[in-house]
Amino acid sequence: MHSRVVDVRLIFACTVFAYATAACGGQSPEAAPAPAPAPVEKAAAPAPPPAPAAPVIATPDAEGIVRLTANDQMRFSATRIEVKAGEKVRIELKNVGVLPKEAMGHNLIVLKPGSEATPFAAKAMAAKVTDYVPADATEVLGHTKLLGPGESALLELEPLTAGSYPFLCSFPGHVGLMTGQIVAQ
Numbered sequence: 001m002h003s004r005v006v007d008v009r010l011i012f013a014c015t016v017f018a019y020a021t022a023a024c025g026g027q028s029p030e031a032a033p034a035p036a037p038a039p040v041e042k043a044a045a046p047a048p049p050p051a052p053a054a055p056v057i058a059t060p061d062a063e064g065i066v067r068l069t070a071n072d073q074m075r076f077s078a079t080r081i082e083v084k085a086g087e088k089v090r091i092e093l094k095n096v097g098v099l100p101k102e103a104m105g106h107n108l109i110v111l112k113p114g115s116e117a118t119p120f121a122a123k124a125m126a127a128k129v130t131d132y133v134p135a136d137a138t139e140v141l142g143h144t145k146l147l148g149p150g151e152s153a154l155l156e157l158e159p160l161t162a163g164s165y166p167f168l169c170s171f172p173g174h175v176g177l178m179t180g181q182i183v184a185q
């Protein structure tokens with residue numbers, strides 16, 4: 001017991017000396033190994049950015065209608081709508097939110113293949129009187145009116161040729177979250 005205390009004191013003294021001169025054990029300061037860095041308390045890793053969500057797919061129901069909803073969280077219920085090429089497309093959009101239309105209205109606009117939803121939405125912001133659908137937009141294949149809470153509308157499109165057709169809600173600020181693709185195949 002006694003010798004252990006002495007040992008501890010010796011080690012302590014040597015450690016203090018080592019810090020003071022870096023020469024404990026007769027090594028020159030240059031030869032002293034760098035003290036191992038104190039273990040750093042690992043900070044909680046920041047949450048990884050959310051992975052791109054897998055598309056939620058919607059297809060026509062038994063009546064041949066794709067049922068899509070939009071909510072107060074600025075989300076469509078599907079981000080990918082799969083239809084058969086060469087068949088008429090019917091998509092029902094229902095606004096299932098409760099917020100007023102002026103604050104959280106939704107529409108469904110389908111664009112021609114190759115069109116970009118974001119620049120379209122930027123143009124559409126100025127078209128409030130026409131429910132955020134610019135009258136002169138040539139890339140629009142079809143659209144619903146702007147829907148308030150509890151409202152729904154049916155959008156019918158002529159048969160699509162195989163391809164990918166962007167869709168979006170053009171209410172100001174919604175395009176970042178409310179876009180998707182209609183895939184005809």
Ligand SMILES: [Cu+2]
Nearest residue numbers: 106169171174
């Ligand atoms: Cu919207």
